Amino acid sequence: FTRPERRGLAFENTFGGATSFLRRRYTKDLSGVDLVVTGVPFDQAVTNRPGTRFGPRAIREASTLQPFDPPYGWGFSPLDEFDIVDYGDLAFDYADVAAFPDRLTDHVRTILQAGPGTIALGGDHYVTFPILRAYAERFGPLSLIHFDAHSDTWPDDDMSRIDHGTMFYKAIKLGLIDPARSVQIGIRTHNDDFMGMNVIDARSVHEEGAAEVARRIRRIVGDHPCYLTFDIDCLDPAFAPGTGTPVWGGLASWQAAAILRDIAGVRLVGGDVVEVSPAYDTTGATAIAGAHVAHELICLYLWMRRST
Amino acid sequence: FTRPERRGLAFENTFGGATSFLRRRYTKDLSGVDLVVTGVPFDQAVTNRPGTRFGPRAIREASTLQPFDPPYGWGFSPLDEFDIVDYGDLAFDYADVAAFPDRLTDHVRTILQAGPGTIALGGDHYVTFPILRAYAERFGPLSLIHFDAHSDTWPDDDMSRIDHGTMFYKAIKLGLIDPARSVQIGIRTHNDDFMGMNVIDARSVHEEGAAEVARRIRRIVGDHPCYLTFDIDCLDPAFAPGTGTPVWGGLASWQAAAILRDIAGVRLVGGDVVEVSPAYDTTGATAIAGAHVAHELICLYLWMRRST
Amino acid sequence: FTRPERRGLAFENTFGGATSFLRRRYTKDLSGVDLVVTGVPFDQAVTNRPGTRFGPRAIREASTLQPFDPPYGWGFSPLDEFDIVDYGDLAFDYADVAAFPDRLTDHVRTILQAGPGTIALGGDHYVTFPILRAYAERFGPLSLIHFDAHSDTWPDDDMSRIDHGTMFYKAIKLGLIDPARSVQIGIRTHNDDFMGMNVIDARSVHEEGAAEVARRIRRIVGDHPCYLTFDIDCLDPAFAPGTGTPVWGGLASWQAAAILRDIAGVRLVGGDVVEVSPAYDTTGATAIAGAHVAHELICLYLWMRRST
Amino acid sequence: FTRPERRGLAFENTFGGATSFLRRRYTKDLSGVDLVVTGVPFDQAVTNRPGTRFGPRAIREASTLQPFDPPYGWGFSPLDEFDIVDYGDLAFDYADVAAFPDRLTDHVRTILQAGPGTIALGGDHYVTFPILRAYAERFGPLSLIHFDAHSDTWPDDDMSRIDHGTMFYKAIKLGLIDPARSVQIGIRTHNDDFMGMNVIDARSVHEEGAAEVARRIRRIVGDHPCYLTFDIDCLDPAFAPGTGTPVWGGLASWQAAAILRDIAGVRLVGGDVVEVSPAYDTTGATAIAGAHVAHELICLYLWMRRST
Amino acid sequence: FTRPERRGLAFENTFGGATSFLRRRYTKDLSGVDLVVTGVPFDQAVTNRPGTRFGPRAIREASTLQPFDPPYGWGFSPLDEFDIVDYGDLAFDYADVAAFPDRLTDHVRTILQAGPGTIALGGDHYVTFPILRAYAERFGPLSLIHFDAHSDTWPDDDMSRIDHGTMFYKAIKLGLIDPARSVQIGIRTHNDDFMGMNVIDARSVHEEGAAEVARRIRRIVGDHPCYLTFDIDCLDPAFAPGTGTPVWGGLASWQAAAILRDIAGVRLVGGDVVEVSPAYDTTGATAIAGAHVAHELICLYLWMRRST
Amino acid sequence: FTRPERRGLAFENTFGGATSFLRRRYTKDLSGVDLVVTGVPFDQAVTNRPGTRFGPRAIREASTLQPFDPPYGWGFSPLDEFDIVDYGDLAFDYADVAAFPDRLTDHVRTILQAGPGTIALGGDHYVTFPILRAYAERFGPLSLIHFDAHSDTWPDDDMSRIDHGTMFYKAIKLGLIDPARSVQIGIRTHNDDFMGMNVIDARSVHEEGAAEVARRIRRIVGDHPCYLTFDIDCLDPAFAPGTGTPVWGGLASWQAAAILRDIAGVRLVGGDVVEVSPAYDTTGATAIAGAHVAHELICLYLWMRRST
Ligand SMILES: [Mn+2]
Ligand SMILES: [Mn+2]
Numbered sequence A, B, C, D, E, F: 001f002t003r004p005e006r007r008g009l010a011f012e013n014t015f016g017g018a019t020s021f022l023r024r025r026y027t028k029d030l031s032g033v034d035l036v037v038t039g040v041p042f043d044q045a046v047t048n049r050p051g052t053r054f055g056p057r058a059i060r061e062a063s064t065l066q067p068f069d070p071p072y073g074w075g076f077s078p079l080d081e082f083d084i085v086d087y088g089d090l091a092f093d094y095a096d097v098a099a100f101p102d103r104l105t106d107h108v109r110t111i112l113q114a115g116p117g118t119i120a121l122g123g124d125h126y127v128t129f130p131i132l133r134a135y136a137e138r139f140g141p142l143s144l145i146h147f148d149a150h151s152d153t154w155p156d157d158d159m160s161r162i163d164h165g166t167m168f169y170k171a172i173k174l175g176l177i178d179p180a181r182s183v184q185i186g187i188r189t190h191n192d193d194f195m196g197m198n199v200i201d202a203r204s205v206h207e208e209g210a211a212e213v214a215r216r217i218r219r220i221v222g223d224h225p226c227y228l229t230f231d232i233d234c235l236d237p238a239f240a241p242g243t244g245t246p247v248w249g250g251l252a253s254w255q256a257a258a259i260l261r262d263i264a265g266v267r268l269v270g271g272d273v274v275e276v277s278p279a280y281d282t283t284g285a286t287a288i289a290g291a292h293v294a295h296e297l298i299c300l301y302l303w304m305r306r307s308t
């Protein structure tokens, strides 16, 4: 945490040292920074089990196993080539839930205005909504690549309700995302109306395979600016027990990994991984998956910006 | 628990309220009832780890996440179209094990005589034996669709032994099931004699895929009255750690889900899900799987009875 | 759950059956009822770890071990002599936190107007505030017997903040409780201002013993109408790991048990046990303690009403 | 396991090697043996949570930390001075529960006839009943020193019921123990009739202290041949979470340790430690306690036989 | 442990008895022995989480479920046809790490000189290095079949460092293994140099299937003497959470099982299963997998020696 | 982590933000610093269960609950009055254990030369030995206040062995500590020779009470420079399950808290808390206790330096 270099790795044991994400510098200084990782420890919008406020901490700890080598299969080294920082967590008043959404939109807006994109570590899935507001201000309606067991488009016209199951209904109603250029992967709960988003349900992933799913995603998204949100419950409970609303029949880790690798080339402007709930993550696999997803998001974000 | 309506859903939070299965009415009154869910908290017949007596409680709790929407991929809504009740658990004397089998046969006979079929929540796998006795009284020798890592046909001619590994040997000897029209799925332990049942072992499922396995099951069972028993250990320990005799190499959740969906059309007269052992279910995935299986069994039972 | 008798016990195995508190009738019908147990699965006001929304469910399950015999050391049998019911849980909108307090005050007011007092199962400690509003409407400023590691009187003049650490500051400011006739037991965190309440800190309990502490409480409370709120974190983390803000040096279970027994004779009008957080209750001891506390509260409530 | 010496200790790491109790020889050869440790992995008599069949295994594993030094505070070294063996576990048919009691009585009778006494590792508390039958055959009615939260004297005149809550009622009715010379320590559940046994309830232990309790026990037992049975649930759930029927307000480990040390001098003929249930022993403290109790029982047994 | 027969099975309950591997005789006497299982509880060479010193104990306990029937799908019965023994664990000085490698090489050399091969239960992966030294002394440079998420060929020319991530770099440098005839399966971490070994990475296994992978392995290895080392972290964290350096995207249990079965015919001279870390094995699936792998290794070893 | 102030507290949620100890600045700059907290994640010297390398991380996380208010019962506010920093963890080569002791002595020497004392977070108990070497260089032979279940003076004249059970034997032999002015509290394992240290065993603490024990300690230590080492296993497994060599009969948290408070006035020059092993800390109570102990050590260190 005290090293002067912006890239590469200082010597710490895997099990020691301050647990910033991938051992990046902890800083609020964004000058020259390429990409920001930030935590959003909010979990007050949930239907069932809370606990994702500890998601950022667990994902960071799990990430300490990963920075020693470049990510497998990508052929470049983001930590050596780019200046990625850990911006810390949003601090907010847990006793005034209604004030939270604007706090988070401001937080992200500030970062985006300084230049870098954000990879957010949730928190429950509601956090994607205030983040998307900041992104849509800058980029207009976005393509959404949405991994989830749930569509999160259950109808809810009360915009003041803070609910992790209805925010994409609202985002579409408010024009933050363009449903025709968006896609949901891993769905396996019924909803009468997916609000115009493309759906690749879990069984399709199991039957078509990751490579074909990646091709379909790239076809839908094209080169539109896109935001990728990864609800960890798109994985099966065997791979991600640590989450609030688990549903059987989900994706395997290797399917998610291959899809994320194979969509390289999309024009990613930001992303998040949400719904990691450490108190239920008895195997640790959920935090590991969360850290891998965030690492892959970093690769996706920097892929188009790398010096080949 | 106090609502007057027999169908649909009253407002309770997922995390609150009395935990009847899928929030159905808790009642012993069977008039007008289409289907009964009942728990059998018996676990005194086990080779290795006990604990399935808490299976019914855990499965019910896990089911509270599921009633909000119709089951995915079925295209009808059992909870809205039918009167399904939670009949509670069989109460019995744990200190007089020998008396248990008749208690359970009586319990099921009483329900069947009132009209509805039963979906039983185990308990260890022995409970299927007394249940089958009641069913065979009514339907004659049944087709058995048997998901399991184990054949449970180890030879045992002492009919008074109460053992969760030998009851299908006895059921076949006693003519309760018709082995030629029965099928075991997920087997991965050796037995010299499968007693004439068809076997689709675990490796076959992995190599042939769920859709093909479902076709084979339907071909074997035809339109004979069938009973489906789902030993949760047919799933791999990654998907169902909470069980007494886990064996590696088992089914994935998505395979089980697809098979259960694709055999829709069989003439199901009853079913059970057994061997869910909460004390070992560290991820919670086992109870989730158990609740999904029971939910799918409800769909299968009602599929042929639905108004298309 | 279907037995006609209002008192006594129907036959269910400890490990089977519907898990109402102490196997009482689940009902919303309050005619003739002496005392009501109700759950408040709210946990959105917490500083640190959430999860107490599952407190009521865990406490009820733990209670199934207790109804077979009268409570030890009391010399009467509340379940046989009185009509105690389980009123179920408050249902509320988790996505509209600001609306919660009035929902809960209404809930309790409705019960009190029907006659019986309430024993509430939390939920986080904030729930005591809306409950006290309903009680103070009926009884005027109450004596509070408050077991806790924390005073929960941190200053907060924003009455709309919903915080589990400031509600007794507000309750005193609003005249719901009379601090001079109130007492806090088990305190071991610093606060500049205890707002006039009497304090018996944790070390005092260890040094003076339970019997003396009970005498001091009775002297402070006298025969004023009193409400007893038991934050489970007054116990040491060894005895109650399943809570959100654990502090070492707390009470032993036997001290709490003896104090609760020895204050018999106070004029209890209601009570609650809060901050039981099952996801962290790895030993199960916290839910057990919660169920014992609620059982003792029932005894205390009925003690003055019993036919000696 | 292959060393020739009968006493002392061979070199194995704490974490390695075969896990016989205190690293004693695993053998069925009783010639020259002073004391036998044997496991009884039976748990089919329980009211609530099963799992004590894994008690012997867990207690043995926990014991590997203890043989390096003589037991603290005793002033002699049992492992060096005596030939103590691990006789292994009773093997029995779990599917024929009714046959179990005679199997166990035979097992113990065989050992007693060869000369040494037994320290049994349970198993649920029912196992003490068949053991007492073998002991009473040899010694006549015994003094029972009974540590427990429960009296286990609930009335049950059906001698064929195999229940861990009624066997001392039966033992007294059958004359296996002499209640007037027997004592129960740690009781904290109500029972209308303790059948004439002396009772030192849990609160008495907390208020009088271990030394005084030990004096009372010695006074009651005198120099009558006595059998000590230690139900681990006499300890508080904080100290022994891994058990089937936990009750708050129990003994602390240090109280049990001091009482067991201070009653040295009683004429112990055998003993057991029961109700250790590893699946619920999340802290490991229960198995540790079980191993310490068994070690102290060895000390007590050999104390009168040591060469001072 | 006292039975005279060298083959077959004595009667013990799954949950009872001494936990030697597959209930084999615990002995140091190697006369007439076909194959030796031995534990190496060493874990002081690890990058991240320690704890594999308890691997041998956990694998042995998990193995008690397996000896009742011949291994599924092999068509012969190793336990009946061969004399397999449990040789116990290597004992060593944990406080003198530098002395460990030679201790282990001596241990294995002693066994090999007596005739039988060894199946070692780790311990961390470093233990394979001293074992390979003993094997290379006897067989010359070996083919290595290496299942792992990591190549363990990170460069390290300090031969005195005892590190579980660099030992195959050293083994190749020292000529213990022949990289061109060796193969790594399951790799999913980057390394600039695999030192000439063939690599079948995890994604290849998922895309090509187990049968094809087995064919590739057999082609590479041919009929050269080969040693198989199975780092349990080649499995996905869903299937093997109990390990020190988990990486997502790994193999499923059924893939490992099928590959191990399908390579039958290789000329196996020894093998090990390592990196099973019970403290993190919350589901138990890791120990189960470890026991299955060791059982399959026994089958592979004896396959070419069986009387068809 | 970016705030300019050296004292007081910046706004972070308990559950968010970088987890430095008590939210102190993470820095290697020691100018003007009063006291340093540093982690030593070393666990390669242990007899039984490893895992304390994660102790520093867990203690820091547990400490986030504590900085909001001054420590209870001390009457001053160390975080406001002094400049306390978190110096991070010692980084070292886990694969070269022999090099570790000198690395740690250098680490501490560097800090002491800059002025402040150190509070170290272990790691296993061996770490105290290299630390004491640095302290003795500066202060000469120290008084040791040693909380532990074990004396850690088992004889071992091989100074190169790195063992957590023999280092005080060596420290006394080397003159690093003065046994006559040193004291061990909580001992409950036998050792033939305590090397001249005063011993207040666990039973004495239970019988004499904390206040008397504190008096005895102060009498022994006087105003000699003293170092306090707190092996968390001095607490009973109920209060500290997360440790490697637990022994029943230990101290309660409240006894340790009271003793630490009551010895205020000793001339503390440094201290540590060791043997916190998070993988076994299933209740979290061990890390909580560790954080409290470290906090109390800060208070003790600054007590004599405070402006009254
Ligand atoms: Mn979502
Ligand atoms: Mn979701």
Ligand SMILES: [Mn+2]
Pocket (backbone or CB within 6 Å): B125, B148, B150, B152, B164, B231
């Ligand atoms: Mn079965």
Ligand SMILES: [Mn+2]
Pocket (backbone or CB within 6 Å): B148, B149, B150, B231, B233, B234, B245
């Ligand atoms: Mn099975």
Ligand SMILES: [Mn+2]
Pocket (backbone or CB within 6 Å): C148, C149, C150, C231, C233, C234, C245
């Ligand atoms: Mn509190």
Ligand SMILES: [Mn+2]
Pocket (backbone or CB within 6 Å): C125, C148, C150, C152, C164, C231
């Ligand atoms: Mn409170």
Ligand SMILES: [Mn+2]
Pocket (backbone or CB within 6 Å): D125, D148, D150, D152, D164, D231
């Ligand atoms: Mn008992």
Ligand SMILES: [Mn+2]
Pocket (backbone or CB within 6 Å): D148, D149, D150, D231, D233, D234, D245
């Ligand atoms: Mn008991």
Ligand SMILES: [Mn+2]
Pocket (backbone or CB within 6 Å): E125, E148, E150, E152, E164, E231
């Ligand atoms: Mn490896």
Ligand SMILES: [Mn+2]
Pocket (backbone or CB within 6 Å): E148, E149, E150, E231, E233, E234, E245
């Ligand atoms: Mn590896």
Ligand SMILES: [Mn+2]
Pocket (backbone or CB within 6 Å): F125, F148, F150, F152, F164, F231
């Ligand atoms: Mn120590």
Ligand SMILES: [Mn+2]
Pocket (backbone or CB within 6 Å): F148, F149, F150, F231, F233, F234, F245
């Ligand atoms: Mn110690």
